[in-house]
Amino acid sequence: MSGAIAIRDLSIDFVGQGAPVHAVRKVSLEIQPAQILGLVGESGSGKSTVAMSLLGLLTPNARVRSGTLALGGREIDLADRAMLQPLRGRDFAMVFQDPISSLNPVFTIGTHLDEVIRRREPALGRVARRKKAAEALATVGIDRPDARLQQHAHELSGGMRQRVVIAMALLARPKLLIADEPTTALDVGVEAQVMTELCRLRDEIGCAILLITHSLGLVTRYCDKVAVMYAGELLERGTVGDVARHAGHPYTGELFTCDVEIDAPRAARPIDARFEVIKGDLPDLRALPPGCVFEPRCPVAKPECKSGRPPMIPVPESEGQEARCILLR
Amino acid sequence: MPQPLIFFLRRLFATALTVVGAVAALFLLIQFVPGDLVSVLLGPRATPALRAAITAKMGLDEPFLTRLWLFLSQAAQGDFGNDVISGRPIRDIVFEVLPNTFELAFSALGVSLLIGIPLGALAAVKPGSLIDTLLGVVSVAFITTPSFVLSIVLLLIFSISLHWLPVTGAGTPGDFGDRLDHLILPTTALALGWVGYIARLVRASLLEVLAEQHVRTLRAFGVPEWRVVLVFAMRLALVPLISVLGIGIGDLIGNAIFAEIVFARPGIGTTLYNAAASRNYPVLQAAIVIVVLTYVIANLLVDLVNGILDPRVMRARRQAA
Amino acid sequence: MGLLRQTLKEKGGKLGLTLVILIVAMVVAGMLFAGNPNQIHIQERFLGPTLAHPLGTDNLGRDLFARIAWGTRTALIISLLVVTLSLMGGLLVGITAARVGGMLDRGIIVILDIISSFPIYILVFALVALYGAGIDRLIAVIAFYFLPQFSRMARTQAQALIHRPFIEAERLMGVPGWKVMLRHFVPNVIGPMIVLAGMNLPVAITVEAAISFLGLGVQPPQASLGSLIHDGYVYLSQSWWPTIGSAAVLAIVTLGCTLLAEATRDAFDPKLRGRT
Numbered sequence: 024m025s026g027a028i029a030i031r032d033l034s035i036d037f038v039g040q041g042a043p044v045h046a047v048r049k050v051s052l053e054i055q056p057a058q059i060l061g062l063v064g065e066s067g068s069g070k071s072t073v074a075m076s077l078l079g080l081l082t083p084n085a086r087v088r089s090g091t092l093a094l095g096g097r098e099i100d101l102a103d104r105a106m107l108q109p110l111r112g113r114d115f116a117m118v119f120q121d122p123i124s125s126l127n128p129v130f131t132i133g134t135h136l137d138e139v140i141r142r143r144e145p146a147l148g149r150v151a152r153r154k155k156a157a158e159a160l161a162t163v164g165i166d167r168p169d170a171r172l173q174q175h176a177h178e179l180s181g182g183m184r185q186r187v188v189i190a191m192a193l194l195a196r197p198k199l200l201i202a203d204e205p206t207t208a209l210d211v212g213v214e215a216q217v218m219t220e221l222c223r224l225r226d227e228i229g230c231a232i233l234l235i236t237h238s239l240g241l242v243t244r245y246c247d248k249v250a251v252m253y254a255g256e257l258l259e260r261g262t263v264g265d266v267a268r269h270a271g272h273p274y275t276g277e278l279f280t281c282d283v284e285i286d287a288p289r290a291a292r293p294i295d296a297r298f299e300v301i302k303g304d305l306p307d308l309r310a311l312p313p314g315c316v317f318e319p320r321c322p323v324a325k326p327e328c329k330s331g332r333p334p335m336i337p338v339p340e341s342e343g344q345e346a347r348c349i350l351l352r
Numbered sequence: 353m354p355q356p357l358i359f360f361l362r363r364l365f366a367t368a369l370t371v372v373g374a375v376a377a378l379f380l381l382i383q384f385v386p387g388d389l390v391s392v393l394l395g396p397r398a399t400p401a402l403r404a405a406i407t408a409k410m411g412l413d414e415p416f417l418t419r420l421w422l423f424l425s426q427a428a429q430g431d432f433g434n435d436v437i438s439g440r441p442i443r444d445i446v447f448e449v450l451p452n453t454f455e456l457a458f459s460a461l462g463v464s465l466l467i468g469i470p471l472g473a474l475a476a477v478k479p480g481s482l483i484d485t486l487l488g489v490v491s492v493a494f495i496t497t498p499s500f501v502l503s504i505v506l507l508l509i510f511s512i513s514l515h516w517l518p519v520t521g522a523g524t525p526g527d528f529g530d531r532l533d534h535l536i537l538p539t540t541a542l543a544l545g546w547v548g549y550i551a552r553l554v555r556a557s558l559l560e561v562l563a564e565q566h567v568r569t570l571r572a573f574g575v576p577e578w579r580v581v582l583v584f585a586m587r588l589a590l591v592p593l594i595s596v597l598g599i600g601i602g603d604l605i606g607n608a609i610f611a612e613i614v615f616a617r618p619g620i621g622t623t624l625y626n627a628a629a630s631r632n633y634p635v636l637q638a639a640i641v642i643v644v645l646t647y648v649i650a651n652l653l654v655d656l657v658n659g660i661l662d663p664r665v666m667r668a669r670r671q672a673a
Numbered sequence: 674m675g676l677l678r679q680t681l682k683e684k685g686g687k688l689g690l691t692l693v694i695l696i697v698a699m700v701v702a703g704m705l706f707a708g709n710p711n712q713i714h715i716q717e718r719f720l721g722p723t724l725a726h727p728l729g730t731d732n733l734g735r736d737l738f739a740r741i742a743w744g745t746r747t748a749l750i751i752s753l754l755v756v757t758l759s760l761m762g763g764l765l766v767g768i769t770a771a772r773v774g775g776m777l778d779r780g781i782i783v784i785l786d787i788i789s790s791f792p793i794y795i796l797v798f799a800l801v802a803l804y805g806a807g808i809d810r811l812i813a814v815i816a817f818y819f820l821p822q823f824s825r826m827a828r829t830q831a832q833a834l835i836h837r838p839f840i841e842a843e844r845l846m847g848v849p850g851w852k853v854m855l856r857h858f859v860p861n862v863i864g865p866m867i868v869l870a871g872m873n874l875p876v877a878i879t880v881e882a883a884i885s886f887l888g889l890g891v892q893p894p895q896a897s898l899g900s901l902i903h904d905g906y907v908y909l910s911q912s913w914w915p916t917i918g919s920a921a922v923l924a925i926v927t928l929g930c931t932l933l934a935e936a937t938r939d940a941f942d943p944k945l946r947g948r949t
Binding site: 370373374488492495500501504505507512602603605606610613624627633636640643647 | 684685783786787788790791792793794795798799800801802803804875879882883886887888889902906909910913916917920923924927928931932
């Protein structure tokens with residue numbers, strides 16, 4: 024489809040003392056407008072690094088080795104940060120994990136919203152901007168929006184602050200909204216409200232959402248498609264229904280089935296907790312195994328898994344589902 | 353009553369209490385001076401008649417608390433009595449020179465802020481750059497060198513050796529250029545250390561703020577980098593600087609004394625010094641009260657500015673109180 | 674030893690220690706080899722550096738190397754006495770305030786606030802003017818000025834200890850207060866206090882020099898860095914050697930001590946880095 028946003032062959036290293044850390048390797052993703060793509064993986068799997076590279080906001084020790092971005096008929100080199108700056112606040116916006124610290128404590132809520140409107144509509148006057156900001160707050164379900172504009176972050180609850188950032192996204196009207204663990208720091212009840220607001224935002228402006236998360240529960244409830252990352256590589260992608268029903272990759276299978284505790288609802292447990300029961304450690308990202316990156320921990324590994332990095336292979340009888348596992352052949 | 357007003361009144365009350373406490377402490381110190389005060393003031397060879405006259409005139413035969421009350425109530429009206437030696441009102445002696453000291457202290461403060469803040473910001477935006485490295489090395493040297501030493505070195509170089517700038521005095525009253533010429537060296541001597549200090553503080557503070565999440569939020573929404581740094585991060589980074597300025601003003605006035613003495617500028621410092629050297633304690637007392645008052649008021653203002661800049665401060669204070 | 678190694682790893686730690694060692698070596702050399710600092714040779718006034726007088730002579734023909742060495746020694750001894758006194762005073766006041774609590778605690782806090790409301794030189798002026806100039810009074814005044822900082826720190830540290838079980842237990846067993854204080858409070862509180870003392874040592878050196886510069890501290894013929902700078906300053910138009918020599922030594926001493934103290938503080942508690 025023409026409106027799709029695609030990342031191709033993204034590789035990122037972190038340099039410093041010693042050998043470079045190959046944090047992200049040849050990752051390709053595609054998101055359709057008005058869809059939610061869940062990007063799941065453990066801590067350290069490289070999913071947030073992918074997000075920050077889209078915004079051109081990687082830390083100074085990160086090097087984008089390769090990768091392009093297809094956006095609205097254009098091809099953009101992801102290594103060129105200067106090309107990415109103009110996209111922020113127009114084509115991309117981001118909701119972060121920790122709403123406590125994601126707003127500047129000495130400026131009002133109104134000032135934050137105002138900055139976004141200024142960027143989007145430089146010609147708008149002060150009064151009009153203010154009206155627009157209040158409307159945005161009302162849209163994301165914040166009461167007394169006019170009074171809230173005068174308040175500071177510390178006067179709002181965590182869920183409200185996250186709504187403020189969503190209101191900022193609403194005003195930015197991006198083509199792609201990146202939500203990096205937007206509910207991890209919030210209560211379960213508030214989590215549902217924030218996710219509802221994100222879905223409403225998508226319906227309102229028709230943006231695609233890249234939802235980075237630990238929680239398979241969120242993926243199964245809210246996402247259309249899912250992409251699974253492990254140790255810097257994309258191991259599987261497909262629609263949520265297909266992947267949950269029959270995983271193409273043993274790693275995905277472990278994530279969706281393995282039982283850590285009987286009493287907690289399975290899908291609600293974070294991936295890190297599920298993953299503790301899989302034996303072995305994450306591979307060293309400085310010196311990677313020559314074969315499949317999951318082979319050392321894989322319960323069904325064969326000797327041929329040790330030789331050569333497997334390509335993405337279509338999962339049989341499943342439209343568009345692919346996994347990086349030679350056992351599918 | 354609105355909360356900020358309550359906050360202000362509470363601080364005002366605490367400040368007034370501190371000033372009264374300080375004056376009482378000063379009185380107590382004077383009370384414990386070995387020998388009697390009249391001898392301290394007039395020297396051992398004064399005639400008994402003169403001693404009796406002065407004792408009565410200054411109310412030294414009154415009880416301690418009466419004298420304290422008398423002093424406080426008169427000082428509140430700006431009346432510090434007359435100087436026994438020159439016979440002039442002490443208020444005139446002090447207020448005549450006070451503007452000179454303020455001129456020096458505030459120009460030093462202004463120069464340090466004007467140079468220190470941009471320097472610190474540059475170092476923070478480009479850590480590891482030449483400016484950053486130079487700042488790290490040079491600032492410590494300027495901070496640790498006492499300002500009177502800097503005064504003397506500047507005097508030696510620019511006045512005595514190069515003859516570029518006048519040696520002593522505060523300049524002819526009303527002649528702006530002349531006064532400015534006389535102000536340059538003492539201001540530089542006071543400001544050098546503070547430029548380094550402020551720059552280091554701003555650098556550390558801004559680096560900390562730039563690593564915070566809200567900076568990332570603004571960047572992610574495409575707010576131009578200069579606005580992120582200069583408008584949003586800077587204001588937060590300057591909050592700790594404001595707190596330091598309270599102490600800084602006291603330090604500047606204290607150090608202004610030395611600059612005044614080295615450059616022979618009339619001012620509160622030279623007045624204090626002369627009063628101390630001649631043990632003219634009523635003048636000393638008045639000058640000290642004025643300096644303490646300035647210092648305490650400066651701190652009060654700093655607290656208020658802080659409360660305006662950072663709304664969290666006021667809330668924290670309200671909760672603590 | 675671990676702390677020393679950590680200190681030397683810190684940026685500035687090595688330079689600081691080198692400068693301090695250099696100064697101490699200068700003092701020892703001056704005391705051993707430079708002769709009598711008060712020996713007057715009126716014919717040899719205002720000499721520049723020569724082999725016999727490596728730093729020249731002053732307005733009375735006294736050897737400046739000897740005078741600066743002895744003056745630095747005086748300054749160091751005074752400052753060490755000052756921080757030791759204020760450290761001990763702070764321990765006593767702070768721990769007492771924390772342990773007794775109630776009205777006494779609040780009273781102490783108010784008094785400390787009042788002491789801090791005087792800018793340092795003003796306090797020194799007031800006391801010296803009233804009680805007269807002299808080393809003993811100078812030491813007392815600067816130590817008194819540092820007292821609030823040390824007391825507040827000791828009080829905060831001690832408050833964290835009061836309700837620890839081992840201290841409650843001793844109190845219940847009737848162990849005398851001073852014993853508990855020496856056995857438990859002092860050892861637990863002293864670490865950060867020593868770091869604070871280190872930070873205040875160069876401040877003490879500066880204040881001592883400033884007061885002696887004004888002639889209100891160390892009295893002639895005894896030399897201190899401040900009085901040497903003053904003597905030089907008076908004859909600045911005739912010879913700048915005396916001023917520059919002693920001023921440079923003062924600047925090096927304070928710089929060395931500050932760098933060393935900051936490195937120690939950062940090594941002691943990395944959280945404090947960059948704070949003042």
